[in-house]
Amino acid sequence: MIRQLEEFLYPQSLAEAVQKKHEYGEAAAPIAGGTEIVPNLPPEIRCLIDLTRLGLDYIEDEAECLRIGATTTMHQLAVSPAVAKLASGVLSSSSCQGWPTEVRNTATLGGNLVGGGPFADSPPALLALDAEVVVARLGGEERVPIQDFFVDYRRTAVGQGILKEIQIPRPAAAARGVFLKFGRSPVDQALVNLAVTMEMDNGLCSKVRIALGAIGRTPQRILEAERALLEKPLESDVIDNVVSIVTELVDPVLDLRASADYRRELAGVLTRRALLQIAS
Amino acid sequence: MRIELTLNHQARVYEVEPGTLLSELLQTEQGVWLEGRLVDASRMLAAQAHGRNVEFKAVEVSLPLQELLLAPEPTRC
Numbered sequence: 534m535i536r537q538l539e540e541f542l543y544p545q546s547l548a549e550a551v552q553k554k555h556e557y558g559e560a561a562a563p564i565a566g567g568t569e570i571v572p573n574l575p576p577e578i579r580c581l582i583d584l585t586r587l588g589l590d591y592i593e594d595e596a597e598c599l600r601i602g603a604t605t606t607m608h609q610l611a612v613s614p615a616v617a618k619l620a621s622g623v624l625s626s627s628s629c630q631g632w633p634t635e636v637r638n639t640a641t642l643g644g645n646l647v648g649g650g651p652f653a654d655s656p657p658a659l660l661a662l663d664a665e666v667v668v669a670r671l672g673g674e675e676r677v678p679i680q681d682f683f684v685d686y687r688r689t690a691v692g693q694g695i696l697k698e699i700q701i702p703r704p705a706a707a708a709r710g711v712f713l714k715f716g717r718s719p720v721d722q723a724l725v726n727l728a729v730t731m732e733m734d735n736g737l738c739s740k741v742r743i744a745l746g747a748i749g750r751t752p753q754r755i756l757e758a759e760r761a762l763l764e765k766p767l768e769s770d771v772i773d774n775v776v777s778i779v780t781e782l783v784d785p786v787l788d789l790r791a792s793a794d795y796r797r798e799l800a801g802v803l804t805r806r807a808l809l810q811i812a813s
Numbered sequence: 814m815r816i817e818l819t820l821n822h823q824a825r826v827y828e829v830e831p832g833t834l835l836s837e838l839l840q841t842e843q844g845v846w847l848e849g850r851l852v853d854a855s856r857m858l859a860a861q862a863h864g865r866n867v868e869f870k871a872v873e874v875s876l877p878l879q880e881l882l883l884a885p886e887p888t889r890c
Contacts, residue, residue: 535832541814541860564861571834571856581831583861608850635853 535571540580547587551669551695554582563695565589565604566639569648582695589643589697592616598703603643603696607632610642610655619662619701620710620730627658627712627728631719643696649687649751651786652722656683656752658712660744661728664701668694676700683751708732708740711807715799717790723747724791725799729807731762738762743775743804748785748796755779758804767812775808776801816863833859835867844870 542561544550554561561580564570570581589602594615601610610616611628619625629637629645645655646666656679664679668691675694682690704710710730714723725747732740741762746752758778765771785796817826820839829838836842836854845854846868847861 534830534834534837535858536830538830538832538858541831541858543863564858567858567861568853568856571858581858581860585861586864633853635851636856638850639852639857 535574537574537576537579538581542580542582543586544582544584545586547589547669547695547697550582550584550587551671553580554693554695555671557582558693563647565641565644566606567644568636568640569644569650584643584695590641596703599701601642601699601701603647603698604641605643607637607640607642607645608634611637620704620708623661623710623712623728623730624655624658624701627654627714627726629654630714633720642699646682646699647689647691647696649683649685649689650722651683651686651749651751652726652747653752654712654714654723654726654746657726657728657744657746658710659699659701660752660754661710661730661742662701662704663742664699666691666699667697668692669697670694680754683753686750704730705732705740709811711810713803713807715803722790725785725796725803727800727803727807729804729811731767731811733767736766737764738767739764743779743807745779745783745800748783748800750786755782757782767808772805772808772812776805779804814860816860818862818864819866821868822866827859829859831858831860835859835862838862839867839869841869846870 557580559577562578563584564581565584584604589604591602592613593600607629611625617625645653659679666677666682668675677690712728714726716723728744730742741759743755743758758775761775761778780797780801783800785793787793835857838859842855845852848865
């Protein structure tokens with residue numbers, strides 16, 4: 534029993550949900566799967582707004598982009614052929630692989646993002662895919678590039694709005710991607726997770742994204758490492774240089790799971806593994 | 814608050830608190846299917862099941878260790 538909860542609302546439309554969120558302010562939070570918020574309900578929350586009856590559990594494969602509704606479950610993502618086609622299935626791989634079935638059936642992509650936890654697995658993949666999120670607000674919809682979405686530890690740009698969908702621009706057909714997670718077990722939170730996407734042109738890297746999670750207060754792209762790869766072949770000296778840039782630039786947190794030095798080392802190891810995997 | 818759901822194909826109405834867990838309502842943490850999908854009833858509120866089809870199956874777990882302990886000549890370690 535969660536005694537602090539006083540109300541549970543079932544809005545009939547997204548507009549009504551946004552209106553209720555605005556009325557209740559910080560005392561209300563949206564809920565979809567609930568796997569994150571039910572066991573960790575913030576103390577100020579008195580009211581939950583159910584989003585699961587608003588038809589936001591869709592994956593729409595459009596010409597320019599893939600649109601994924603905020604209440605799409607991790608299981609839906611993991612088995613979607615359209616998601617699997619994006620850069621070697623980098624987002625599919627980040628969809629809570631290894632989690633118990635009952636959690637993957639319920640946890641949603643929107644919840645994974647709005648929770649703002651730096652350890653979540655889908656944010657690095659979405660950063661590597663240049664995703665945008667669509668937030669419904671009182672005045673209309675706002676599009677937010679994913680790199681601007683994570684403001685600080687467990688704080689996102691969604692604010693008093695409600696996350697509606699995630700849009701992923703279609704990468705080139707030849708784009709390759711890798712998601713890697715290192716944790717004590719597949720079910721545990723990542724000590725470090727990483728997603729890399731890359732496009733090659735005549736043997737040279739023409740576009741690359743390197744995104745790390747669980748290492749700082751928010752998931753982040755390592756822009757200098759990306760620049761070091763552009764117009765270069767994926768050869769061992771280039772990879773060595775990128776790995777050294779990553780390990781120098783990251784500013785890892787330390788917590789009960791791992792020291793900062795251990796996370797720094799892991800960031801380099803996972804970067805190397807990902808680049809070698811793409812090169813192969 | 815009042816919630817209505819279908820439990821094992823029978824319509825049911827319950828009075829619950831907004832913070833009541835589904836596992837508390839069903840008095841189980843195992844084998845709960847919501848709209849045909851296995852869910853974790855201890856991480857889900859009863860209110861989330863309003864209007865849904867819920868199936869609740871008792872799950873019998875048979876562990877090798879239990880089998881060893883129950884054997885006529887228990888294995889000694």
